[in-house]
Amino acid sequence: MNLKEIQTGYLDLLKGRRNSLDFKDEYFREVAESKNFRVLNDIVIYWRAHGIREYCAITSELLIKLDKFQEKVESFYRDINFSGYIEELGKTFLQYLSDDDDKLISFVSRFELALINVNLGSDKEYSIESDFEPDDIFRFILDNGKYPEQSIKKFLVIVSERLENFYTVEVKE
Amino acid sequence: MQNTFLGATYEFKNPSLLEKIYPYINYLEITPDSISTFDGKRSYIPNEIIDEIKALSADKKIVVHGVGLSIGSFDGYSEEYLNLLDSLYDKIDFEWHSEHLGYTKVSGESLGTMLSLPRTNETLDMICERVNEIMKRYNKEFLLENIIRIVPDYKSDFREAEFMNKISESTGCGFILDVYNLECDNYNHGFDIEGYIDELDLSKVKEIHIANGSIEDGFMLDAHCGTVMDSTIELTKKIINLPGNCVKLINYELLDEAIPLLGEDVIAEEYKRLNGIFN
Numbered sequence: 013m014n015l016k017e018i019q020t021g022y023l024d025l026l027k028g029r030r031n032s033l034d035f036k037d038e039y040f041r042e043v044a045e046s047k048n049f050r051v052l053n054d055i056v057i058y059w060r061a062h063g064i065r066e067y068c069a070i071t072s073e074l075l076i077k078l079d080k081f082q083e084k085v086e087s088f089y090r091d092i093n094f095s096g097y098i099e100e101l102g103k104t105f106l107q108y109l110s111d112d113d114d115k116l117i118s119f120v121s122r123f124e125l126a127l128i129n130v131n132l133g134s135d136k137e138y139s140i141e142s143d144f145e146p147d148d149i150f151r152f153i154l155d156n157g158k159y160p161e162q163s164i165k166k167f168l169v170i171v172s173e174r175l176e177n178f179y180t181v182e183v184k185e
Numbered sequence: 186m187q188n189t190f191l192g193a194t195y196e197f198k199n200p201s202l203l204e205k206i207y208p209y210i211n212y213l214e215i216t217p218d219s220i221s222t223f224d225g226k227r228s229y230i231p232n233e234i235i236d237e238i239k240a241l242s243a244d245k246k247i248v249v250h251g252v253g254l255s256i257g258s259f260d261g262y263s264e265e266y267l268n269l270l271d272s273l274y275d276k277i278d279f280e281w282h283s284e285h286l287g288y289t290k291v292s293g294e295s296l297g298t299m300l301s302l303p304r305t306n307e308t309l310d311m312i313c314e315r316v317n318e319i320m321k322r323y324n325k326e327f328l329l330e331n332i333i334r335i336v337p338d339y340k341s342d343f344r345e346a347e348f349m350n351k352i353s354e355s356t357g358c359g360f361i362l363d364v365y366n367l368e369c370d371n372y373n374h375g376f377d378i379e380g381y382i383d384e385l386d387l388s389k390v391k392e393i394h395i396a397n398g399s400i401e402d403g404f405m406l407d408a409h410c411g412t413v414m415d416s417t418i419e420l421t422k423k424i425i426n427l428p429g430n431c432v433k434l435i436n437y438e439l440l441d442e443a444i445p446l447l448g449e450d451v452i453a454e455e456y457k458r459l460n461g462i463f464n
Contacts, residue, residue: 096295
């Protein structure tokens with residue numbers, strides 16, 4: 013195998029795109045089944061999780077409460093071409109979750125991304141819709157409140173540097 | 186024995202720790218990737234940090250050690266990393282710069298880890314060409330470092346030290362010898378440390394890295410999270426006492442994440458101890 017084939021082989025193994033049976037080369041068949049590879053994979057996920065928890069504290073806390081943190085970090089690692097730079101990685105993770113099927117995860121990741129952008133000096137105003145009462149969400153994440161129930165009302169959360177505490181909540185009729 | 190000096194990796198997040206270890210170090214090793222920030226479009230090193238490096242350079246020698254160059258990627262090294270290095274090169278007077286002999290990206294995708302290279306003629310030619318480009322671009326001494334391997338190497342044409350020597354013979358680059366990584370490779374794969382050191386051209390080793398890690402699932406990992414083991418210190422002493430070596434700097438590597446676990450006072454004591462041994 014040449015350098016390109018070897019490196020692409022490792023990439024595909026780590027990203028879960030190929031398994032041992034997909035390789036003709038004996039070396040890769042053995043590596044894919046080895047404890048060494050499992051440990052390497054664990055290290056890779058550990059450091060992504062570490063960076064994400066540090067940078068995306070609110071969303072990480074939500075995912076941990078929902079017992080979905082590990083699953084989401086692993087799928088993010090597999091599916092997304094992320095940057096090695098922590099700030100880029102964190103933002104990409106939040107963008108990745110912005111379209112999550114779980115509306116709670118989608119809202120919180122959008123909200124945190126907007127807060128980060130404002131903190132970094134963005135003068136944009138961000139509007140994020142929520143099917144949940146935002147205070148219920150924050151109580152659930154930060155104060156061990158109960159899981160928020162979907163409301164019959166719709167809420168609009170505005171995030172902007174011009175607002176006190178950087179955000180405000182409006183009820184949409 | 187060479188006159189060696191102790192250094193510390195610094196990420197500009199713990200000034201109180203820096204103050205405590207300051208009397209024991211002569212060098213500060215800075216990593217462009219770790220001190221950069223991202224503005225939504227590009228990574229850059231903030232001016233405040235550059236000013237701080239300048240201020241520190243009045244008193245301490247500065248060396249630059251990258252992790253994001255990915256010099257071994259088949260599809261090219263990271264221009265983003267070189268842009269960060271450019272911004273330092275223009276403003277900071279550093280002694281030399283270095284990178285790991287490995288790769289972190291493939292086809293533009295981040296692996297999330299650093300992997301070792303197959304030691305083949307194809308790789309040798311590619312690495313030598315890139316080292317030459319980098320040395321021409323910066324006109325500064327450039328060092329390559331041995332990395333830890335978790336998965337065994339792909340079949341190779343050269344022994345590890347033979348491969349390093351060939352790169353240096355062809356390009357004139359020097360080496361960082363990571364002593365703890367050798368110990369990890371020995372623990373994980375039975376790597377022949379004695380044979381490696383016997384064969385490596387020690388006149389090219391300008392810097393040594395020492396660290397400690399952890400044992401996870403039967404593997405010794407370079408987690409950079411502890412005080413230095415006696416075995417690492419003894420091996421380092423042995424190397425710097427070998428004839429022909431040109432080691433100037435012994436850098437004790439510790440991740441920022443390890444600081445609260447060990448505590449600043451314990452870390453300061455460790456620098457004091459290492460200073461007593463190596464300075």
